[in-house]
Amino acid sequence: MKIAELTAIGPAEQVVHCVEVPDIGAPGPDEVAVDMLACPINPADILQIEGGYATRPITPCRIGAEGVGRVRAVGREVSGIAVSDLVINLARDNWVAAQILPESSVIKLPAGIDVQQAAMLKVNAGTAACMLSDFVDLEPSDWVIQNAANSGVGADVIRLARRAGYKTVNIVRRDSAVDPLRALGGDVVLVEGPDLPARVASAISDATGDTGGDIGEDTSGAVPRLALDAVAGSGVVQLADCLADGGVVVNYGLLSGKPCQITADQLIFRDIKLVGFWRGKSLQTQTYAEISALYDDLAKCTLDGTLAVEVEATYPLSRISEALAHAKREGRSGKVLLLPNESSS
Numbered sequence: 001m002k003i004a005e006l007t008a009i010g011p012a013e014q015v016v017h018c019v020e021v022p023d024i025g026a027p028g029p030d031e032v033a034v035d036m037l038a039c040p041i042n043p044a045d046i047l048q049i050e051g052g053y054a055t056r057p058i059t060p061c062r063i064g065a066e067g068v069g070r071v072r073a074v075g076r077e078v079s080g081i082a083v084s085d086l087v088i089n090l091a092r093d094n095w096v097a098a099q100i101l102p103e104s105s106v107i108k109l110p111a112g113i114d115v116q117q118a119a120m121l122k123v124n125a126g127t128a129a130c131m132l133s134d135f136v137d138l139e140p141s142d143w144v145i146q147n148a149a150n151s152g153v154g155a156d157v158i159r160l161a162r163r164a165g166y167k168t169v170n171i172v173r174r175d176s177a178v179d180p181l182r183a184l185g186g187d188v189v190l191v192e193g194p195d196l197p198a199r200v201a202s203a204i205s206d207a208t209g210d211t212g213g214d215i216g217e218d219t220s221g222a223v224p225r226l227a228l229d230a231v232a233g234s235g236v237v238q239l240a241d242c243l244a245d246g247g248v249v250v251n252y253g254l255l256s257g258k259p260c261q262i263t264a265d266q267l268i269f270r271d272i273k274l275v276g277f278w279r280g281k282s283l284q285t286q287t288y289a290e291i292s293a294l295y296d297d298l299a300k301c302t303l304d305g306t307l308a309v310e311v312e313a314t315y316p317l318s319r320i321s322e323a324l325a326h327a328k329r330e331g332r333s334g335k336v337l338l339l340p341n342e343s344s345s
């Protein structure tokens with residue numbers, strides 16, 4: 001069977017290779033054997049391959065933060081999972097045609113769920129849901145602001161915020177990303193650049209039909225109290241400038257490759273808080289029951305169309321280098337997915 005193998009830390013398209021390994025065999029008593037169907041290539045995968053992630057892999061090794069698969073066999077003590085069930089793996093190393101996993105490491109998904117959408121639930125949808133619930137007690141009609149809003153996480157934030165009744169200000173870095181995000185349900189979509197706080201205040205005021213408050217005054221709920229930052233660098237200062245006093249910036253990505261910037265004025269006089277979020281860590285602190293409940297809800301959102309992330313391209317494992325080069329491109333219209341059991345044609 002085929003797996004993607006990381007052979008060294010370096011440029012992703014050069015250091016990951018598709019190799020043949022023996023098939024997985026039968027699962028142990030409390031294990032399930034899973035044929036992997038779809039796995040997104042996330043920025044975190046690229047970071048890990050290129051040496052910029054929290055953990056540095058010892059090569060050669062398997063990789064791939066998430067994916068969905070179909071159960072081909074179950075051990076005799078497995079009670080909650082059956083052959084043919086679709087499951088996501090809570091652990092890493094998913095870019096493989098098949099794998100054997102402990103029952104406690106998989107989450108069963110409902111029949112009929114779209115496989116490609118299901119493949120993107122664990123990391124991005126889980127991240128969006130946790131960031132909207134864990135840091136600020138938001139009320140319906142509250143505003144949330146985010147950058148890199150046309151990312152997979154950004155799309156999930158827009159959809160989940162809308163379901164909860166929150167409104168979103170979405171910052172992107174190019175004009176061509178604006179209309180698709182409006183179509184997705186983004187209430188305000190702006191291109192990054194000078195005068196962002198004034199443009200945000202004016203757009204919120206237009207959208208709510210009232211004068212709102214000045215940035216820095218929490219007068220009406222029309223000034224965001226939660227900002228989600230995937231860019232780091234000066235992106236943090238810009239988002240913090242758009243928040244009400246006491247607001248929270250949640251940094252969850254480092255797309256600019258620069259350290260987070262925040263001013264003493266924002267921290268001291270305006271009581272802005274800068275915190276980090278990592279889904280990898282939060283998965284370790286949640287119980288299995290909490291994780292199951294979250295993904296049950298997100299799976300329902302996928303089935304009813306609330307969650308839907310664009311997919312730009314799919315690749316078999318045999319074209320892993322092309323897939324990784326594609327995933328690194330700027331200006332994509334959607335995610336790049338690996339289909340580990342699809343043969344190249």
Ligand SMILES: NC(=O)c1ccc[n+]([C@@H]2O[C@H](COP(=O)([O-])OP(=O)(O)OC[C@H]3O[C@@H](n4cnc5c(N)ncnc54)[C@H](OP(=O)(O)O)[C@@H]3O)[C@@H](O)[C@H]2O)c1
Nearest residue numbers: 043127150151152153230252253255256277278279330331
């Ligand atoms: N902390 C966590 O637990 C966690 C979990 C999930 C994701 N993340 C992070 O969330 C971010 C988005 O992930 P994803 O899978 O949703 O991404 P994605 O769907 O693959 O899309 C990447 C997005 O990043 C944008 N981008 C890249 N560099 C940028 C920059 N310097 N300034 C502004 N935008 C930039 C791209 O914009 P263009 O379309 O203009 O190229 C694109 O919208 C990544 O940083 C990822 O590591 C973190």
